Amino acid sequence: MDFESTSFYKFKVKVSDDGVPSLAAFTDVEVFVEDVNDLPPVFVVPVFSAILYLPTFLGTEVIRVSATDADTLPLTNLSYSIVTQSVSAPPSQMFDISPTLGVITVRNASLLNEAVYDLTVSVSDGNFTDQATVGIDCRPLPVSDLKFSQARYNTSVLEGVSSASDIAEVRAVGYSIGETITYSIVTPSDFFVISESTGIVSTLPGREFDRETVDRYEIVVQARDGGKPTPRVAQSVVLIEVDDVNDNAPKFTEESYFFVVKKSVDVGATVGKVEAHDSDIGNNGEIKYVIL
Numbered sequence: 001m002d003f004e005s006t007s008f009y010k011f012k013v014k015v016s017d018d019g020v021p022s023l024a025a026f027t028d029v030e031v032f033v034e035d036v037n038d039l040p041p042v043f044v045v046p047v048f049s050a051i052l053y054l055p056t057f058l059g060t061e062v063i064r065v066s067a068t069d070a071d072t073l074p075l076t077n078l079s080y081s082i083v084t085q086s087v088s089a090p091p092s093q094m095f096d097i098s099p100t101l102g103v104i105t106v107r108n109a110s111l112l113n114e115a116v117y118d119l120t121v122s123v124s125d126g127n128f129t130d131q132a133t134v135g136i137d138c139r140p141l142p143v144s145d146l147k148f149s150q151a152r153y154n155t156s157v158l159e160g161v162s163s164a165s166d167i168a169e170v171r172a173v174g175y176s177i178g179e180t181i182t183y184s185i186v187t188p189s190d191f192f193v194i195s196e197s198t199g200i201v202s203t204l205p206g207r208e209f210d211r212e213t214v215d216r217y218e219i220v221v222q223a224r225d226g227g228k229p230t231p232r233v234a235q236s237v238v239l240i241e242v243d244d245v246n247d248n249a250p251k252f253t254e255e256s257y258f259f260v261v262k263k264s265v266d267v268g269a270t271v272g273k274v275e276a277h278d279s280d281i282g283n284n285g286e287i288k289y290v291i292l
């Protein structure tokens, strides 16, 4: 039986005796064929190719690879990886891949030169694997008049806020009226989105910032015109500082302190030291001690 061709059978069974006249009964039988992981995943193409403009930055998305698997969903938890090559073939140290999404990103921007890097990627369904090649053509960003109004934008968000808000507007310059410019974030982010048409950068709703966990984000934005065959491309960086909120109480280093003092001790002598820390910054992290 093969789940992929027929996953369900239904038939009747008849039982009869040898008496005269013969008596019989009927029953319905249903057979469900359970799927097993018997089919390998297959990359949608054997060779992927991407262009990566230099200079580039940590976390920049290069390309997303994907594979299909004809087994049913719970059995097709595909996991992607970069096949580690020998030390003399370092592309595997330059790029990362997200195991679940297959998104290849820049891991070490400073190692990248103008060259074509061939990565071998693998996909596994837990039982079977497939491999594909990814050719990444690293080129200098073509010189053009298309630029961002600033080489770097600075903005901030408040920690503890989870509603969506607009935090920056990036703007390309150097194109003629009527040309369409498309903005994107090339460093994939769970926290920020950009409007393709206006260049307004916003936070995603439901994502809360915690300054004590991550206090700054750097995203790379890209503007691209509709030029054919080669569009003009410009890149800039948006630095997002997370502003502090007083959301941490100071904490003593111990739950309780015990000090032993001699009967004959002088007035003003030190009997011991209690210590506390506050993980906020500025006034929010300033602490003072009082005896109650």
Ligand SMILES: [Ca+2]
Pocket (backbone or CB within 6 Å): 037, 038, 039, 040, 041, 069, 070, 071, 075, 076, 125, 128
């Ligand atoms: Ca499979």
Ligand SMILES: [Ca+2]
Pocket (backbone or CB within 6 Å): 159, 210, 211, 212, 213, 247, 248
């Ligand atoms: Ca916090």
Ligand SMILES: [Ca+2]
Pocket (backbone or CB within 6 Å): 159, 211, 212, 244, 245, 246, 247, 248, 279, 280, 281, 284
């Ligand atoms: Ca805080």
Ligand SMILES: [Ca+2]
Pocket (backbone or CB within 6 Å): 246, 247, 248, 249, 250, 278, 279, 280, 284, 285
């Ligand atoms: Ca505090």
